Amino acid sequence: MDKSDSKFAKWMPLVVLSSALMIIIIDTTVLNVSIEQMVGDLNTNVKGIQWVISSYALTLAALTVTGGRLGDLFGRKKMFITGAILFALGSLVTSFAPTIAWVIFGNALVEGVGAALMMPATSSLLVSTYSGRERAFAFSVWGSIAASAAAIGPVLGGFLTTTYSWRWAFRINLFVVAFLLIGAKYIKESRDKGHKIELDFIGILLSSVGLASLVYGVIESSGYGWWIATRNFAVFGYRFMPFGLSITPIAIFAGVSLIVLFLQYEKKHEEGGHIPLVSLGLFQNHQFRGGVFTTMVLGMGQSGLVFVIPIFYQAVKGYDAFHTGLGMLPVSIAVLVGAPVSLQLTKKLTPKRMIQIGFVTSTLGLTLLFFALDVNATVFDLAPGMFLYGLGMGFGFINLSNMTLSAVRVSQSGEASGVNNTIRQVGASFGAAIIGAALLVTLSSNAITNIQDSKVIPQTAKSSIVKHIEEQGSNVEFQAAEKPIAPPVIQKEINSSINKATVDAGKRALLLIILFSSIALLFSIVLPNIKDLEANAKEATVH
Numbered sequence: 389m390d391k392s393d394s395k396f397a398k399w400m401p402l403v404v405l406s407s408a409l410m411i412i413i414i415d416t417t418v419l420n421v422s423i424e425q426m427v428g429d430l431n432t433n434v435k436g437i438q439w440v441i442s443s444y445a446l447t448l449a450a451l452t453v454t455g456g457r458l459g460d461l462f463g464r465k466k467m468f469i470t471g472a473i474l475f476a477l478g479s480l481v482t483s484f485a486p487t488i489a490w491v492i493f494g495n496a497l498v499e500g501v502g503a504a505l506m507m508p509a510t511s512s513l514l515v516s517t518y519s520g521r522e523r524a525f526a527f528s529v530w531g532s533i534a535a536s537a538a539a540i541g542p543v544l545g546g547f548l549t550t551t552y553s554w555r556w557a558f559r560i561n562l563f564v565v566a567f568l569l570i571g572a573k574y575i576k577e578s579r580d581k582g583h584k585i586e587l588d589f590i591g592i593l594l595s596s597v598g599l600a601s602l603v604y605g606v607i608e609s610s611g612y613g614w615w616i617a618t619r620n621f622a623v624f625g626y627r628f629m630p631f632g633l634s635i636t637p638i639a640i641f642a643g644v645s646l647i648v649l650f651l652q653y654e655k656k657h658e659e660g661g662h663i664p665l666v667s668l669g670l671f672q673n674h675q676f677r678g679g680v681f682t683t684m685v686l687g688m689g690q691s692g693l694v695f696v697i698p699i700f701y702q703a704v705k706g707y708d709a710f711h712t713g714l715g716m717l718p719v720s721i722a723v724l725v726g727a728p729v730s731l732q733l734t735k736k737l738t739p740k741r742m743i744q745i746g747f748v749t750s751t752l753g754l755t756l757l758f759f760a761l762d763v764n765a766t767v768f769d770l771a772p773g774m775f776l777y778g779l780g781m782g783f784g785f786i787n788l789s790n791m792t793l794s795a796v797r798v799s800q801s802g803e804a805s806g807v808n809n810t811i812r813q814v815g816a817s818f819g820a821a822i823i824g825a826a827l828l829v830t831l832s833s834n835a836i837t838n839i840q841d842s843k844v845i846p847q848t849a850k851s852s853i854v855k856h857i858e859e860q861g862s863n864v865e866f867q868a869a870e871k872p873i874a875p876p877v878i879q880k881e882i883n884s885s886i887n888k889a890t891v892d893a894g895k896r897a898l899l900l901i902i903l904f905s906s907i908a909l910l911f912s913i914v915l916p917n918i919k920d921l922e923a924n925a926k927e928a929t930v931h
Contacts, residue, residue: 447500456806471505543713602643679792688819726782746784
């Protein structure tokens with residue numbers, strides 16, 4: 389084998405694993421720009437499509453820990469291949485789905501289970517395949533793909549939906565999976581051979597239902613209210629509103645209770661000499677624990693940005709799905725620039741310092757975005773802030789992932805990766821719900837205030853316009869120009885009032901994102917300031 393062939397075989401696993409992560413993350417965002425076409429094609433409503441998106445997130449949150457542990461026990465490469473096949477089958481079913489029920493089955497269930505098996509394997513196989521600076525480089529590429537795929541998803545989804553059909557967003561997965569299966573021959577099998585194969589079924593049940601309940605409560609908060617119910621909770625034809633409470637606090641309480649029960653059970657299960665789904669010893673590792681919780685807070689802010697800016701582009705600027713996606717490209721480009729630069733800088737600075745520099749840069753970028761966001765702002769006005777934010781992610785997120793997963797033994801890498809990805813998913817769900825709720829509440833109230841304070845709109849017409857805005861609820865920013873409700877001069881003032889309210893709401897949401905980014909920076913203080921990220925893992929192996 390010559391030198392070029394040797395290098396090809398060496399780095400092919402990185403290409404394959406990064407490509408797998410790319411399609412998993414893209415599928416979490418691609419449907420957001422295809423809602424209108426799917427509603428008409430499947431004869432459903434927006435709530436039905438939201439259920440598809442939410443169910444995919446629920447499956448990932450509930451089963452990613454299990455997917456990581458299965459990889460440790462049965463083989464990470466084996467679980468990766470199994471997940472890829474399931475992902476392809478789910479994509480195929482979804483692409484030909486005649487009804488919304490088939491979409492939920494194909495995308496949220498089959499494809500979601502496949503993603504839950506693949507996702508932890510993408511990072512745990514990097515840990516088992518590479519070490520030292522090669523591992524740092526691998527994670528810089530892997531992390532760049534993870535951070536930029538969320539911005540690529542809307543571009544790709546918008547292009548395919550506009551040019552062909554939303555169904556092609558799933559059909560292209562088949563070609564990517566074919567590449568993954570062919571390229572998998574370059575990946576060496578890796579599994580924990582030090583323990584007997586034993587599945588913790590009770591742990592799987594408790595963690596899956598607990599995490600699903602927790603994430604469901606957060607996701608549904610915008611529809612049912614955070615505390616007092618805004619409408620009845622309906623399931624299997626039955627409607628109820630216990631003590632006037634929303635389903636949100638009930639689901640969150642049930643989820644937290646089950647997770648506490650899960651942790652207690654795991655401790656006793658491991659003390660009894662059995663193999664737990666999650667070894668609580670992972671959290672005794674200072675480096676892993678600090679990395680995981682920093683990742684969670686970081687995820688809360690990341691999910692908010694990809695929600696706020698697209699709403700501004702589509703509602704205020706009138707961009708279509710494809711051009712909205714293009715407007716998000718500065719983030720992706722900056723991540724791809726930041727990752728290799730970060731790798732070079734770690735020759736002189738420790739990973740902790742690079743993480744902190746990254747978080748400071750991202751926070752600065754968000755601050756620039758806050759001041760640039762205006763009714764008359766263009767893509768070029770927002771680009772500097774978005775680029776700085778992405779550059780910070782390229783510096784910080786990549787090093788954070790490497791630091792977190794390098795803290796454990798290779799034999800624990802699947803389990804650790806599953807925990808890390810799950811906690812990030814939970815953080816992202818909380819962030820999206822909190823930031824989304826703040827944006828929508830501010831938007832509605834500010835729009836009404838702007839209408840009532842207007843000197844152009846006749847006093848006699850204000851009550852009916854306010855009533856219309858209240859009826860539109862969270863859709864008001866998209867309805868302004870599409871469905872005129874007044875003569876042109878008054879309609880222009882209504883649109884202006886709603887656009888200003890949308891911008892003000894976006895600024896309020898950005899303040900929350902800045903807060904989460906700042907908290908992540910504070911959390912990073914507890915990370916160890918070391919050059920050898922694998923020191924804790926080596927020590928654990930010795931002992």
